[in-house]
Amino acid sequence: MSYAYQLNNVKVHYGNQLALDIEQLNIPLNECLAVLGENGAGKSTLFHLLALLQRPDAGDMLVFGDNIATSKTQHRQRIGLVDQHPYMLPGTVTDNIQLALKLQKVDKSLHASRLQQVLETVNLTRLADQSASTLSGGEQRRVAIARVLAFEPDILLLDEPFANLDSFHQRQLEDVINCLNSGGNRTVLFSTHDRLQALAITPNALQLVRGKLVSAPLLNLFHGHYDGEIFHTNSLKIFAAEGSSSARHIAIDPLAITVSTHAHSDSSARNQLPGRLISISEADKAIRLTIDCGDKFEVIISRQALSALELSIGHSVWISFKSTAVTLV
Numbered sequence: 001m002s003y004a005y006q007l008n009n010v011k012v013h014y015g016n017q018l019a020l021d022i023e024q025l026n027i028p029l030n031e032c033l034a035v036l037g038e039n040g041a042g043k044s045t046l047f048h049l050l051a052l053l054q055r056p057d058a059g060d061m062l063v064f065g066d067n068i069a070t071s072k073t074q075h076r077q078r079i080g081l082v083d084q085h086p087y088m089l090p091g092t093v094t095d096n097i098q099l100a101l102k103l104q105k106v107d108k109s110l111h112a113s114r115l116q117q118v119l120e121t122v123n124l125t126r127l128a129d130q131s132a133s134t135l136s137g138g139e140q141r142r143v144a145i146a147r148v149l150a151f152e153p154d155i156l157l158l159d160e161p162f163a164n165l166d167s168f169h170q171r172q173l174e175d176v177i178n179c180l181n182s183g184g185n186r187t188v189l190f191s192t193h194d195r196l197q198a199l200a201i202t203p204n205a206l207q208l209v210r211g212k213l214v215s216a217p218l219l220n221l222f223h224g225h226y227d228g229e230i231f232h233t234n235s236l237k238i239f240a241a242e243g244s245s246s247a248r249h250i251a252i253d254p255l256a257i258t259v260s261t262h263a264h265s266d267s268s269a270r271n272q273l274p275g276r277l278i279s280i281s282e283a284d285k286a287i288r289l290t291i292d293c294g295d296k297f298e299v300i301i302s303r304q305a306l307s308a309l310e311l312s313i314g315h316s317v318w319i320s321f322k323s324t325a326v327t328l329v
């Protein structure tokens, strides 16, 4: 397999603080990958490393199979980073993109066609002559993406592209990012703290927690619509605490779901669903159950709970969870 990046024992410190500590990370060429993490987890630091704007204090980093210690400048041109807070240059949207083309020394004969192409990709053609500083936050983010796309990088790094966008503009940007990777000939990484946002674009995700990579399965995510009290998936009705009626996904924490062998009439959990146990597997010192209730739910329980329930594959069970355990997005 060919890799865009291979990192081994990479560390970045700020003073005494270890901000990034990555034992091993291999990112295949042309993959679309979400980098998940809370504030301060190290996402921007990772993106600056990957954009070759910052060097690790320790460890090895290969880009396109070449060690950055020897080939840093050669590959920098092939990587485009859209920063978390993109700056707008004075002038129009077109001026912003043309300046990027000049700075990247793109042949002048290609400027007009590239400009038109990237404006179409990010859906900004109608704003081409507007002053960039007067655009909305979401539009400025798209200008920043267009500026980077204009020099056709092989790797595109988008640091928190959804920050401060309303749900309409988030959906629009999801479509843009989906389209950037759709040809399968570009590696696209984007960071977010929102798992559902990530899943709307790609099933490939890695999670950073205090600078370290942890495996984070994306679980219990369902698509559907919300009518003000109930979220309707294709096969289920799920009570959800208040949220926006434009919500299109829900997520339910696998640890917030309880399993029993019968329904509880006195339970405070508004959601009680009958199902069938279809798989039991080990999950990091606990047990992960998959229960088919029409949609498949993942539930994490302790070993003790599993043996107390005397469950085996094929058993009829009930799952229950509170409406407040349902996150609407």
Ligand SMILES: Nc1ncnc2c1ncn2[C@@H]1O[C@H](COP(=O)(O)OP(=O)(O)OP(=O)(O)O)[C@@H](O)[C@H]1O
Pocket (backbone or CB within 6 Å): 014, 015, 019, 037, 038, 039, 040, 041, 042, 043, 044, 045, 046, 084
């Ligand atoms: N230039 C710097 N000097 C000192 N500390 C820094 C510097 N840049 C980042 N840090 C610290 O390193 C840690 C990781 O920061 P980083 O910006 O990479 O996280 P992040 O996941 O992108 O966060 P956010 O989502 O809030 O942007 C944080 O604790 C941050 O305070």
